[in-house]
Amino acid sequence: MTDDQLEDLLVRQGESWRAGQPAAPSLGAMTRLPTPRDARASWLLPALVAAAVLVLVVGTVTLLRQHDPHRPGNPATSTNPTASPAVPVLVPWADLPAPARPAPSSPPGLVDDGVPPEGTKSCQAGDFAATSDAVTPIEAPGAAPWNTGRYLLTVQRVGSDPCAIGGQTPTVNVLDAAGNSLGIGRSSSLVGYSGYELLSPGDVLEVPTKICGTGIASLELRLAVVPEGPGRMGGEDGATVAIPFPGESTCTSGSSSLSHQRVLPAGSLDLLVRSYSVPSRVRSGQRLDYSVTLTNPTSTAVPLDPCPAYRQALINVLKLPDKQGVTRTGELNCAAAPAGVAAHSSITFQMQLGTTGVPAGDRRLVWDWLGSAWTDARGYAEFPTVTVY
């Protein structure tokens, strides 16, 4: 066979392969906004699980809240989780500027790009402890074959100061009794790639994964080091946490994702579950009237003192707000609201947002506490879609 003949053969094989490929996915479909269904799968469910855990954590903590005599209502301060929900509170809209002071916010978890602040400790193996139920089968025995063998690897940050891991997704090494590798895999979650994850003491990392094969004795969860920095996709080195493997497993396919459960202090605004009542359509230039309901699922009141500031926006996630939407900041109408969101209660705030200059098209109505990290594209899926026409 000559070089030309081989060249022809390879060209023909390539053409044949391309002709047999499935149709290319639509770029438009790939860059569409995440749907609420996506959100339930990738974001909301872990968040609800995290919230459930946090309820247990904060349930033992008593919050000393301050009473503001200028406010008309005084929320229940009961820590009795069985207390009846209070009558829903509706707070009218007031156009108040956002204060200059920073809004109370939880420490950042995922940070998309860049390196941690100077002095941030990089997590080492000794910073983590595998809990006693470190490897827990997710599916019950008898589940369909493609759903068996899924395990939840859980490690908890120990120590007294925060540390950071690289944003690269963790590697799970599967080892036999002699310590030889039987396989390797990574979760498929969007952890941050070039960014980092700041882990506070008590924070829990969960890595759902599928473990397959026989002769498995232990697992190694390898977390990337920081800083990786933009443009670096590496991260093979890092903190390695050993996890015993309790039994055999077989499976054929699957993927996994990582969730980071932050430990939030009692009374944190981030403990409030937000829901929205939003019209599905608004004419460009008209005012969008909607409401945000803050529900406190915990047994401890969440104070609105100092009065929280928020950011609202009507934007397309793949186009920048200043060109394709509108962003406004403000402060909640705390003067007309109770001093806080009582345990197992809700407060609904009426909101307004002008749409002057917003071009037609589908937008997400994004609402978040001012100062929180809201630029992660995953989080947009939680927000309602509004069609501007």
Place this chain on the structure above:
Amino acid sequence: MTTSELAAGPGADFPDLVAPHWDVLVRVAGRLAAPGSRDDVLQEALALAWRRRGSYDPGRGSVRAWLLAITVDQARSSWRRYRIWHPLADELPAASPDSAVRADVEAAIAGLPRRQRLAVQLRYYADLEVDDIAAVMRCSAGTVKSTLHDARRALRSRLGEDYR
């Protein structure tokens, strides 16, 4: 859409940026991704590119090369995930049994050293130009040509001089 607009970030229309290169990204993902992972690889590559668009440096290469590099990295990652469930799998799609020639060629390509294999797949299957392959492999165009030359010589040896 220019590279400077991308680098500037604000105002960049991401879908318009990707559109001219979409077909080649699909081919690369289709050829290099683990079985059944093409669309996942594309989605992850797009998400990563969008998140990193602010750190794109036009001085280090074209938008096309940047997108290709991200896609190839994501395709490689898809195999890491795939291998935990299929520990013996290699980074080539299973050959279809409908063509003995195809099976022979695929097997021969599978036996090439890693960079030769990547160059062959990008050149003949993903239909990339040498300059694009060089950007993906982070080497010069001359090195790509040399790598392809070595690969063809190895393939001739594997397939046999009398193979047609």
